[in-house]
Amino acid sequence: MTQRVANALSRPLPYPQPESDFYWQKCKQHELWLRWCKDCNRSYFYPRDICPECFSRNTHWVKSSGRATLHTFAVVHRAPIPALRDRAPYVVAIVELEGGARLPTSLVRVEKDPKALMALIGKKDALEVAFEDVSETISLPVFGPAQQ
Amino acid sequence: MREVAIVGANMIKFGRYPDKFVDELAAEAAVGALKDAGISAKEVQVLVSGNLRQPMTGQRITRHIGMTGVPIVNVVNNCATGSTAFRDAYLMVATGLYDVALVVGSEQLGKMGLLGGGGGDPYDRVYPTEGYAGSETMPTVFAQAGVEHMRKYGTTIEQFAKIAVKNHKHGTLNPYAQYQIETPLEMVLNARMISWPNTLYMCCPTGDGAAAAIIMPLERARRHTAMPIKVAASVLTSDPWSERDLAVDDVNTLTRKAAQEAYGQAGLGPKDLDMVELHDCFATPELLHYENLGLCADGEGGRMIDEGRTYNGGDIPVNVSGGLLSKGHPLGATGVANIVEVTWHLRGQAGPRQVQGAKVGLAHVIGVGAACTIHILTK
Numbered sequence: 210m211t212q213r214v215a216n217a218l219s220r221p222l223p224y225p226q227p228e229s230d231f232y233w234q235k236c237k238q239h240e241l242w243l244r245w246c247k248d249c250n251r252s253y254f255y256p257r258d259i260c261p262e263c264f265s266r267n268t269h270w271v272k273s274s275g276r277a278t279l280h281t282f283a284v285v286h287r288a289p290i291p292a293l294r295d296r297a298p299y300v301v302a303i304v305e306l307e308g309g310a311r312l313p314t315s316l317v318r319v320e321k322d323p324k325a326l327m328a329l330i331g332k333k334d335a336l337e338v339a340f341e342d343v344s345e346t347i348s349l350p351v352f353g354p355a356q357q
Numbered sequence: 358m359r360e361v362a363i364v365g366a367n368m369i370k371f372g373r374y375p376d377k378f379v380d381e382l383a384a385e386a387a388v389g390a391l392k393d394a395g396i397s398a399k400e401v402q403v404l405v406s407g408n409l410r411q412p413m414t415g416q417r418i419t420r421h422i423g424m425t426g427v428p429i430v431n432v433v434n435n436c437a438t439g440s441t442a443f444r445d446a447y448l449m450v451a452t453g454l455y456d457v458a459l460v461v462g463s464e465q466l467g468k469m470g471l472l473g474g475g476g477g478d479p480y481d482r483v484y485p486t487e488g489y490a491g492s493e494t495m496p497t498v499f500a501q502a503g504v505e506h507m508r509k510y511g512t513t514i515e516q517f518a519k520i521a522v523k524n525h526k527h528g529t530l531n532p533y534a535q536y537q538i539e540t541p542l543e544m545v546l547n548a549r550m551i552s553w554p555n556t557l558y559m560c561c562p563t564g565d566g567a568a569a570a571i572i573m574p575l576e577r578a579r580r581h582t583a584m585p586i587k588v589a590a591s592v593l594t595s596d597p598w599s600e601r602d603l604a605v606d607d608v609n610t611l612t613r614k615a616a617q618e619a620y621g622q623a624g625l626g627p628k629d630l631d632m633v634e635l636h637d638c639f640a641t642p643e644l645l646h647y648e649n650l651g652l653c654a655d656g657e658g659g660r661m662i663d664e665g666r667t668y669n670g671g672d673i674p675v676n677v678s679g680g681l682l683s684k685g686h687p688l689g690a691t692g693v694a695n696i697v698e699v700t701w702h703l704r705g706q707a708g709p710r711q712v713q714g715a716k717v718g719l720a721h722v723i724g725v726g727a728a729c730t731i732h733i734l735t736k
Contacts (some may be wrong), residue, residue: 261598281508283500284553298550301497323553330508 220292222347229256231270236348239340241273243310251309275338277304277352279329280311284321300326304336304352317341318353358451362578362585363734365394365571366700368693371535371685374565375467379411382567383463384421386690390459390569391422395581398423401571402455407432407442407462408689418461435724436638437593438462440692443570444730447591450572457577462693463567496552496560496639498725502608503554503641506658512644514554516659518545520640521559521682523668528679530710533694535564535685545640559640559682566687568694586700589623589717590733608642611729612649612721619719619731620651627651630673630733631715632702634695636723637680647675650721674712677702695720696732703736 225233232255235242243252246260247267253260260268282302288294300316317339319326329335337355340348367389374382383406391398398419404427406415415429434441439462446458506512522542528534540548540558548556572578578585594615599607620626627650635650637643644658652673653661661667667675678684678698681691699718701707712718716736723729 281501281504283497283504284550285494285497286550286552287494287496289494301501303501327504327507330504 220343221290222344223349225346228258232256233347236340236350237346239348241275241306241338241350242270243273243306243308244268245271245308252306254306254310254312271308273338274307276334276355277306277312277336277338278331278333279316279326279336280305281330282316282326284323284326302352307334312350315349315351316353317351359453360575361447361450361572361588362575363570363588363696363700364573364578364581364585365390365392365396365569366586366697367393367570368533368568368690368697369566370533371564371566371687371690371694373467374465377565379408379463379465379565379567380414380417380421382465382565383408383414383418383461383569386463386567386569387418387422387459387461390461390571394571396457396571399425400457401425401427401459402457403427403446403449404429404459404461405432405442405446405449406430407434407439407460407692409433409435409438409464410688411463411465414463414689415461434728435726436636436686436688437692437722437724437728437730438689439568440695440720440722440730440732441593441724441728442689443693443696443732444591444593446572447588450574456573458572459569460572460693461567461569462690464687464689465565466563466687467565494552495725496555498606499608499639499641500552500555502645503639506641506645507554510656510659512659515542515546516662517554517640517644518542518556518559519662520637520643521545523662523665524637524643524676524680524682525558527669527677527710528683530708531677531679531684532708534679534683535562535566536679536683555639555641561638561681561686564685564687566685566690566694568690568697570693570696570700584704584736586703587735588732589625589735590619590731592619592622592731594618594729596727606725606727608723608725608727609645609649611727612646612723612731615721615729615731616650619733623733623735625717625733625735629717630719632677632699632712632718633673633675633721634678634680634698634718635675635721636691637676637682638686638723640682642723643675643680646721650719669710669712677707677710677712692720692722692730695722696734699732699734703734
């Protein structure tokens with residue numbers, strides 16, 4: 210019960226796993242790194258040793274440029290927990306990174322107007338990564354309009 | 358595999374029952390199904406219970422309807438919990454293990470709000486995993502899926518809203534629905550925004566409910582009823598990996614896979630269907646599922662609702678029960694209730710909402726996480 214109350218008051222955070230520990234360490238340093246499959250010649254998310262497309266183990270870490278294209282979004286007006294209520298309305302999104310992988314994330318520094326967001330969809334590499342420091346160990350990758 | 362048929366079908370009105378325990382609700386549905394089949398609890402050889410949040414509900418049901426020592430299986434598969442329980446029972450009967458199976462789906466959600474969706478600590482259900490980053494909710498997952506359709510085909514928020522208008526209108530004729538209120542287009546569009554593009558009336562309510570079915574091999578079923586309803590296809594899929602799939606469910610791929618397998622199993626196609634009960638947990642996915650289930654070509658979903666083709670009386674009525682949007686969505690009960698609804702129509706017992714001349718019906722459920730079931734029933 211105590212845990213439940215604590216969870217309600219704080220934002221739920223990712224639990225780094227052995228395969229994703231490096232990813233979160235790099236996020237902490239404000240760098241975005243992805244796994245790359247040498248057989249498919251593309252990146253994927255989230256970090257796993259085995260490529261989810263072809264099941265190859267011939268994969269390694271690559272640093273992402275951080276540039277991304279908006280794939281889809283939702284504007285959340287009704288936050289699920291008290292910790293997120295002050296943020297509402299906020300924009301969650303799926304972005305497609307240079308290199309192919311798609312990442313679920315939030316958008317920052319954007320108009321929360323659906324029309325403006327619809328217009329942003331598909332605009333190649335119009336977004337770039339930024340990092341939100343949410344705890345001593347976790348920084349979340351978020352995306353905003355790329356500064357040309 | 359033997360042919361299997363539904364002999365008994367029943368559900369209670371979905372709604373809020375704060376004064377009752379979930380096993381009481383489930384037992385009420387079970388007793389109704391036994392009565393409908395004209396058999397006693399002593400004849401039941403196996404009980405499969407679908408309930409997401411209350412463990413061991415199956416055993417608790419037998420404390421009301423009779424403890425006969427039969428095997429009881431409790432099934433969890435998120436929103437597809439009830440329909441997965443039905444499929445498990447179907448497999449047990451089809452393979453010849455048992456001759457009489459009772460399936461019960463039940464749930465008591467109370468006012469869980471947006472967190473309702475899984476077992477254990479509700480706050481864990483906000484997916485505090487890699488990637489999801491704890492900001493996504495069910496309305497958001499399905500909103501994002503709707504936006505994907507908008508970008509691809511130019512679908513409008515009005516078209517999604519029309520789904521909610523239709524299902525609430527259908528719900529007014531269903532005494533088992535949680536809500537019997539019409540929601541005209543303006544009312545849907547002007548309602549409180551939950552997760553754009555889904556407003557309040559484009560989201561299903563939380564609530565309590567139960568539904569039950571008795572199934573038997575077809576030959577034995579014929580001795581019990583003049584109207585056995587055949588299970589022509591029973592399919593369960595999980596998410597095949599796609600580009601966006603590892604962290605956020607793709608609500609389309611597993612339905613497409615399930616539909617293909619179900620039509621193959623039944624030897625039928627979408628054109629043979631007289632009615633569909635599909636998983637409209639939000640307004641956005643119903644339109645997507647028109648295409649996923651092959652009711653229309655890709656990109657035609659918007660036009661389909663514009664032309665009113667999925668209204669009762671249209672060429673393929675969808676969610677004449679009111680759907681999850683109006684009938685309600687007590688998680689574990691939903692998958693069995695959809696099958697009960699189709700059964701009633703194929704028997705011609707659906708009262709004022711009856712789909713005239715219905716001979717073939719499809720029941721579809723998605724559990725995010727993910728699981729998809731499709732059952733095709735025939736007269």
